[in-house]
Amino acid sequence: xxxxxxxxxxxxxxxxxxxxxxxxxxxxxxxxxxxxxxxxxxxxxxxxxxxxxxxxxxxxxxxxxxxxxxxxxxxxxxxxxxxxxxxxxxxxxxxxxxxxxxxxxxxxxxxxxxxxxxxxxxxxxxxxxxxxxxxxxxxxxxxxxxxxxxxxxxxxxxxxxxxxxxxxxxxxxxxxxxxxxxxxxxxxxxxxxxxxxxxxxxxxxxxxxxxxxxxxxxxxxxxxxxxxxxxxxxxxxxxxxxxxxxxxxxxxxxxxxxxxxxxxxxxxxxxxxxxxxxxxxxxxxxxxxxxxxxxxxxxxxxxx
Numbered sequence: 001x002x003x004x005x006x007x008x009x010x011x012x013x014x015x016x017x018x019x020x021x022x023x024x025x026x027x028x029x030x031x032x033x034x035x036x037x038x039x040x041x042x043x044x045x046x047x048x049x050x051x052x053x054x055x056x057x058x059x060x061x062x063x064x065x066x067x068x069x070x071x072x073x074x075x076x077x078x079x080x081x082x083x084x085x086x087x088x089x090x091x092x093x094x095x096x097x098x099x100x101x102x103x104x105x106x107x108x109x110x111x112x113x114x115x116x117x118x119x120x121x122x123x124x125x126x127x128x129x130x131x132x133x134x135x136x137x138x139x140x141x142x143x144x145x146x147x148x149x150x151x152x153x154x155x156x157x158x159x160x161x162x163x164x165x166x167x168x169x170x171x172x173x174x175x176x177x178x179x180x181x182x183x184x185x186x187x188x189x190x191x192x193x194x195x196x197x198x199x200x201x202x203x204x205x206x207x208x209x210x211x212x213x214x215x216x217x218x219x220x221x222x223x224x225x226x227x228x229x230x231x232x233x234x235x236x237x238x239x240x241x242x243x244x245x246x247x248x249x250x251x252x253x254x255x256x257x258x259x260x261x262x263x264x265x266x267x268x269x270x271x272x273x274x275x276x277x278x279x280x281x282x283x284x285x286x287x288x289x290x291x292x293x294x295x296x297x298x299x300x301x302x303x304x
Contacts (some may be wrong), residue, residue, distance in 0.1 A: 005008070033112060049274070056267035063262040073264035083269055085255070090250040092164060092240075094232035096228075097171035102171070102225040105179025109224075112180065113187035137174075141241030144170050145250035148242060165249025170242050171232040179224030186220025219287070226284045230277055 056074070060067030077083050108125065115122040143168075152161035159165050198208040214221075234293070236251035243252055254266055 007067040014161075017026050042045055050105055052267050053271050053274070056264060056265060056271045058264040058267070061265065063264050063267055073268035076263075077265040077268040077272075083265060086160055086248050086250045086253040087269060087273070089164065089167070089247050090233055093167035093249060094229045096164070096168035097175060097226040097232040098225045100168060100172040101176040101179050101228045102221060105176045105224055106217065106221050108176070108180040109183025109185075109220070110187055110213060112184045113190070114192070123240060132174060132177045137235070137237040140170070140174065141238045144173075145241050155208065163244030167232075167239060167247065167249060170238050172228070174238070175228035175231050175236075178227050179221075182215055182224040182227065183220040186223075187217055190216055192230075219223065222284050226280055228282065233273065233277070 023104070038204075039276065055063055055066070056070050058066055059072050061069030061293055062192050108129075112125065114123055148160050151157045160169075160196065193210050195208050198212055203211070235249075236255055238253050239249045240255065243249065251270070254262075254270075257263070
């Protein structure tokens with residue numbers, strides 16, 4: 001028996017058949033086609049951004065007509081009070097919406113992840129959040145405008161007559177659903193034994209939440225806050241309905257500029273805000289990496 005085993009071990013490997021060679025060729029061809037397709041998709045997605053970044057260095061007066069390389073568009077953008085005011089309004093609204101939606105979405109996501117055996121309120125909350133995501137923004141804008149007027153004018157709640165408050169509330173109502181689903185995805189499958197052990201050791205519910213639950217959910221919370229921030233910066237339709245004079249956000253300013261003619265200053269400021277968004281994304285990725293998350297876990301957390 002041992003002799004047969006030794007002879008089998010010393011025997012040369014079986015020669016590859018024509019079928020195995022054909023399978024390898026098909027696999028290589030398939031991988032090549034997927035790589036080419038991926039490159040085409042990336043070019044399709046990022047070429048417009050590259051064009052805007054390139055034309056932000058246009059020294060002409062009109063964006064679509066290249067007149068030479070220069071940094072005059074950045075200087076003019078920084079010295080334009082209207083542009084700076086709209087950018088500041090967008091950043092203030094984005095930060096406020098991110099804070100509000102992160103607080104509410106974190107509580108909702110943790111609550112949904114802790115439901116055992118389902119429940120009517122969990123199904124109802126999930127349905128409301130999904131309905132919020134799929135509702136067209138123009139419908140939300142038409143609904144928010146009279147609602148803010150009713151609260152601010154008819155009911156006498158003066159904060160809702162402020163343009164910045166309107167932007168923050170309307171943007172947070174949309175992004176809160178995204179934060180909820182991201183946090184719920186982060187907390188799904190997390191063992192509750194640590195929280196139960198903290199309670200057995202005498203920790204109050206608030207201290208167990210602060211010292212155990214919140215650190216576990218922190219990567220999802222941070223990813224949700226970033227998503228809320230970027231979605232608020234990009235919101236045009238809803239902002240155009242609820243904005244007030246003196247609180248015009250950057251996307252609405254660009255939309256109004258398109259009707260006349262886009263100037264290089266718009267591309268320059270858009271490039272600056274793109275770099276700001278990439279920096280925020282890099283910070284979130286760094287924090288998630290420091291927390292011990294792998295690349296796959298980071299992608300899953302960001303995607304919810």
